[in-house]
């Protein structure tokens with residue numbers, strides 16, 4: 001886990017900036033200092049989406065083991081967990 005720095009000016013790209021980008025549908029991220037634009041590449045976008053939807057892919061036997069309310073709560077907690085964690089896991093790239 002790490003916080004990334006701008007390739008051009010070494011300014012830190014904050015967790016919040018990356019998080020906001022994800023929440024707004026993977027909007028480009030702009031460095032505050034030098035205005036370089038960054039974007040989240042496709043395979044990381046896919047990873048976040050698949051990761052966030054993971055509870056939906058569980059086998060029905062596993063889902064049935066929980067009562068529906070518990071399952072919903074766990075799925076929502078999982079979604080929040082993935083979204084909070086993902087800014088640390090993904091890499092951003094300079095937009096050419």
Ligand SMILES: [Zn+2]
Pocket residue numbers: 006007008009010011031032033034035036
């Ligand atoms: Zn910069």
